[in-house]
Amino acid sequence: MIEAVPLVLILVGLTAYVVLGGADFGAGLWQLLAGRGPGAERIREHAHRSMAPVWEANHVWLIFVLTVLWTSYPEVFGSVASTLSLPLAAAGLGIVARGAAYALRAGARDVREASRIDLIFAASSVLTPFALGCAVGAVAAGRVPVGNAAGDLLTSWTGALSLVLGALAVATSAHLAAVFLAADAARRGERALVDAFRARALAAGIAAGALAGAALAAVRADAPRLFDALTSSPAVACVAGSAAAGLATLALVAARRFEPARYLAAAAVGAVVAGWAVGQWPVVLPGLTVEQAAAPRDTLVAVIVAIAAGAIVVLPALGALLRLTLAGRLVADAPDPAIAAGAGVEAGSPRAPALAPRGAVAGLVAGFGLLTVADAGWAHAVGVVSLFAFVACGAASIVPGLVAGRAP
Amino acid sequence: MSTLLAAASAFPPVEQAHLLEARRMQALSFAVHIPLVAFGIALPAMVLVAEWLGRRRSEPVLLAVARRWSHVMVALFGIGVVTGTILSLEMGLLWPGFTATFGSVFGLGFAIEGFSFFLEAIFIAIYVYGWDRLSPRAHMLAGVPIVVTGFLGSLMVISVNAWMNHPGGFSLRGGEVVDVRPVEALFGNPYLWHQIVHMYVAGYVVAGFVLASVYAWGRLRGRWGPYHRAALAIPLTIAALAAPVQFLVGDWAARQVAVLQPVKLAAMEGLGTTTRGASSHLLGWYERGRVVDGIEIPHALSLLAFHEWDAEVRGLDGVAPERRPPVNVVRVAFQTMVGIGTLLAAVGVAFLLVWWRRRRLPASPWFYRALLAAGPLSVVALVAGWVTTEVGRQPWVVYGVMPTRAAVTGAGGVPAGFAALALTYAGVAAGVVWLLRRLARRPLPEGLEQAAG
Ligand code: HDD
Ligand code: HEM
């Protein structure tokens, strides 16, 4: 059973990416559709300000999915990535464009310029979720055979199920983004923005619901085996749960309860992913079961241990980031507000650390002797540490004097 | 040798007309990612130094420096994230044979790296967006994990690269890996240590000289006040100290390569035949088994690589011609790195001497002109070093185990993907240049602007 544990973690990561990364792409879509004029600029600005502090962390979920996949089920990753190279490459380029937009916006002189930068890159916000949806559709439809580029490079991901899932990914992203942005606007007390994003959340949510229905029909046509599984126990419970969660989300949005709506929307996505996994079990790719695809046991154990340890460190940090964001303590500000002098931790003139220069010289001499002249492994290790001490002590001797000293 | 041949036949070459394009695409993706990584490694530490000094001394100038750099840091980190995502996708898009066969051996490193990036992204957000709303102490504490994860993330990827250079921790049976010991493969590897130390120090050399060269440019054009002086002094000091260290670490790296990958060393030095008391050549070109038109330094190679006057150094004739890397690419890249490394160390030592005698920054405009060149040159050295390592490993993707030809994708369209990526990256590069100029031109906050001089 250990063979399935990384798969569960991958699916959790995938859900998190759809929900969190999806909200980021959705925000880009709303920037694209905002139109012109001051109202549109306010919408773009809001979408940027709310997403900027969290988008990098949101995208790491994709990295998580990829790395755990290629470590735990190497053959699956190799087969999927080679056959689906086109949609995956498109998704990658879209991610580059999206990230570039965030980075470049820091250089914008005013809101209008920033708004233009958002527009240039906004198309990528549609491209990436669509391409990834198509790729998922290809795997679900069983069009990715095992092997290095063994499937058709084009038709494997252009079937009905792929296209519908691509559209569904775009609509879901738009919906999630609108809910998130409405919640954020409510926290800031910006009524006009709340109304604007509430309407968008409802529209996108209804579209996503309709597309989900279409997806079910596409599964029936494209992947009859999966359809049978999805319409019988236990997967049917997931499908029904997802539909219920989706409807409840819409009701909550209509009632302006945005925060709980976000969690229900996440649950709706998670239930679909779970239903897919249960419906396909135990087959990952045609003729390849989870057990056959899994890496050797020692690797799986190492991965699971690493993820558990990582989660212990990362989850509290992620929680802190979320809390600070929700409390409005992280703001995408200008780089140079008026700077209050005298906000020192422990004001007082620093003593020139007289030991530091001697430490630097000692570190350099020891480092040279141990790393360059000596040959033993332990000597190299101590030598490297000595050289690091040289840099640290040297900087401690030099920097304080230069930043305050006489101008040459 | 026979075991190598047996291993190679376990992985038949893939039908792929565009292996060369795939390799170039990989190289391009790295050449874009790796300079950003240098900033991810070193910039957080420099920002923290500036903030810490600024707070201790209630020095608004230093706090303004820290704040501006932190905005550069988050922008560069963002581009590091997306270029890194491209690299992750390429592991499958370009080299599915490699990942599908060995993912279970080396993947753990990337999985841990993923967590390290998580932490980095979280704390960068808290640090950069929390300037005004967190207490000074909490704010600085939020900066510490960024420094730590910059190291941890690098250690993890480098452990993968070191494993590709010196694979272990698994056995092969009929083209399948069995008996995988991932922890041993990644961290019990003698190739890891010089690589991580050399790369980590390179981060400080590159970020330090690039930042210093930006302010050197300003100074040459008359932009010079307390703000600029502080913003120049911090990265310059760190780079000046790190550059001589890098020289010593590079020498250590070469000795490790001599023992663990003799073929790579022979290519780096253009040594055609196994020789006792081998000499080294400056410049020149490798032709028909020897270096022509170079300046010969007798016995230097034996001395440097093995610390012995007459040590035997293995030449390229130790392996069949189709198992040798393209010698001149490796050799020119290596000489470029070493040449630039020497110049950078000289710039650093010049600065340290002026400081030693006068306790101030150098005054000569020539120093600042040299500094201006040092920034871009350090990036060239960084990429040249990686070309040495990666091309020197050819024709193997996993040294002595899997040839690159067996790792490549069987899918078509590699040249198209390459072209798309090159265009996108050209656009991103133009954008980054625009961004950095914009950030640098922004007027300083009230009260910090000082007349030139
Ligand atoms: C600022 C960058 C920089 C500078 C100034 C130098 N290097 Fe370097 N070098 C790198 C940046 C680099 C690197 C980070 O790009 C590499 C690629 C792989 C690695 O671990 O570090 C590298 C690799 C590398 C290798 C191959 C290691 C391997 O394949 O395992 C050797 C032998 C050297 N270097 C030696 C030197 C020497 C003798 C230098 C003397 C001046 C030097 N390097 C300066
Ligand atoms: C020598 C090699 C490498 C080093 C030292 C290195 C180091 C780093 C560092 C320090 C970062 C932090 C981001 C930044 O500060 O810009 C980063 C980002 C990243 N790197 Fe690399 N990297 C290397 C190669 C690779 C490779 C081979 C891959 C994948 C196959 C990769 C994937 C990534 C990813 C996915 C990110 C983004 C992390 C995030 O989402 O936060 N890197 N890298």
Ligand code: HEM
């Ligand atoms: C941990 C980090 C790295 C990993 C896992 C990695 C992995 C790979 C892989 C899988 C290939 C293709 C197979 C091959 O040609 O052997 C490759 C080739 C290459 N990589 Fe790396 N690499 C890393 C770091 C870097 C960096 C930082 C650079 C910087 C420029 C670089 C430059 C290249 C080049 C130039 C090639 C093409 C070599 C050739 O085919 O002649 N690599 N690398």
